[in-house]
Amino acid sequence: MxxxxxxxxxxxxxxxxxxxxxHAQDKKKAKGExxxxxxxxxxxxxxxxxxxxxxxxxxxxxxxxxxxxDRKGWNSHLFQKELSIPQYNYRLGYFFNPEKGWGVEINFDxxxxxxxxxxxxSLTGKLNGRQVDTTIRFSERNGFFYYLNNGxxxxxxxxxxxxxVFKTHNENFKLDFLGKAGIGPVIPxxxxxxxxxxxxxxxxxxxWNVGLEATLKATxxxxxxxxxxxxxxxxRYSHLKIYEGTAKHAFGTYEMILNxxxxxxxxxxxx
Numbered sequence: 118m119x120x121x122x123x124x125x126x127x128x129x130x131x132x133x134x135x136x137x138x139x140h141a142q143d144k145k146k147a148k149g150e151x152x153x154x155x156x157x158x159x160x161x162x163x164x165x166x167x168x169x170x171x172x173x174x175x176x177x178x179x180x181x182x183x184x185x186x187d188r189k190g191w192n193s194h195l196f197q198k199e200l201s202i203p204q205y206n207y208r209l210g211y212f213f214n215p216e217k218g219w220g221v222e223i224n225f226d227x228x229x230x231x232x233x234x235x236x237x238x239s240l241t242g243k244l245n246g247r248q249v250d251t252t253i254r255f256s257e258r259n260g261f262f263y264y265l266n267n268g269x270x271x272x273x274x275x276x277x278x279x280x281x282v283f284k285t286h287n288e289n290f291k292l293d294f295l296g297k298a299g300i301g302p303v304i305p306x307x308x309x310x311x312x313x314x315x316x317x318x319x320x321x322x323x324x325w326n327v328g329l330e331a332t333l334k335a336t337x338x339x340x341x342x343x344x345x346x347x348x349x350x351x352x353r354y355s356h357l358k359i360y361e362g363t364a365k366h367a368f369g370t371y372e373m374i375l376n377x378x379x380x381x382x383x384x385x386x387x388x
Contacts, residue, residue: 150212150220154344154378158204160187160228163369167232167263169242169311171362178242178249180263185368188229188266204228206374210277218279224299224330226271226348226372232263260313263364267306267318271326271350271370275299282333289338297330307357307364314360324365326352336380346374 167180190203210222236255243249255261275297283292303326308318332346350370357364 148215148384149382150215151381151383152208152210152212152342152378153381154208154342154376156206156344156374156376157189157191158206158226158228158372158374159189160204160373161371162186162230165366165368167364167366169359169362169364171360173361175246176242176244176362178240178244180253180255181239181241183232183238183255184234184236185230185232186234188231190229206376208376208378210275212277212279218281220277220279222273222275222277222297222299224271224273224275224297224301224328226350226374228265228269228271228370228372229267230265230269230368233257233261257310260310262308262310264308265305266308267320268304269352269370270304270306271301271328271352272304273299273301273326273328273350275328275330279334291334291336293334293336295330295332295334295344297332298328300325300327302326303352303354305354305357307359309357309359309364311359316359319358321356321358323357324352324354326350340380342378342380344374344376344378346372346376348372348374 162185164182164184167183169179170177187204204227206226208222208224210220212218212220214220233255238253238255240253241250253261276299278296280294280296281291282294284290302322303324304320305323306318306320307316307323309316328348328350330346330348332344334342334344336342348371350372351367352370353367355365357366
């Protein structure tokens with residue numbers, strides 16, 4: 118609770134500072150516009166394959182057509198846990214040409230991919246040096262789990278285009294559509310067990326992802342905003358460390374995001 122209180126005080130102080138220190142005239146515009154936002158997300162994943170390579174064990178096999186799901190964390194007791202435990206996201210962006218709506222953005226989503234839940238999964242390939250084509254009951258009690266639970270973690274460097282949908286005469290309310298596209302690394306937290314052989318859970322750079330995002334952004338009194346986004350992401354994970362080997366994995370994601378944030382006009386003002 119102490120950390121939550123500190124975070125909330127920091128956020129309110131930031132918004133108060135922004136709103137109190139910026140005094141733009143109605144007929145003048147900033148050269149640039151910085152923005153920052155924070156919120157939470159939920160995901161749905163495509164079915165996918167996980168390929169396992171363990172040369173010292175003479176294993177080279179694939180779990181086929183697995184079904185993964187997210188683990189929201191914000192849907193129960195949100196304010197009784199640290200803000201960074203649920204599936205969160207943040208955006209840090211800069212409109213270098215506010216009039217034409219062009220900007221760039223650092224876009225991070227702390228997403229979680231869980232593979233388990235008593236699935237019967239096809240396993241094909243080489244196991245202990247022998248070709249196999251069998252079905253495995255994938256569950257922790259059988260010695261199998263595969264979690265990107267502290268994050269599948271999508272990091273994107275986006276190009277942003279803003280389109281004005283509506284604004285009031287005094288500009289105290291604006292509604293914008295933002296289109297975003299980007300590419301960047303994935304930074305997964307890898308935790309798994311295959312045939313009861315567990316890895317040491319860890320973070321690592323584990324591949325790359327590309328994403329497209331469509332956002333509706335409602336701005337109030339110029340500086341505060343709320344935004345709702347729909348996102349498509351494709352991630353390829355490689356060289357994920359497991360017991361005596363590596364794994365690779367690729368899947369698509371549909372994501373919904375709700376954020377709150379603040380705009381910060383910066384630079385000299387011009388007529």
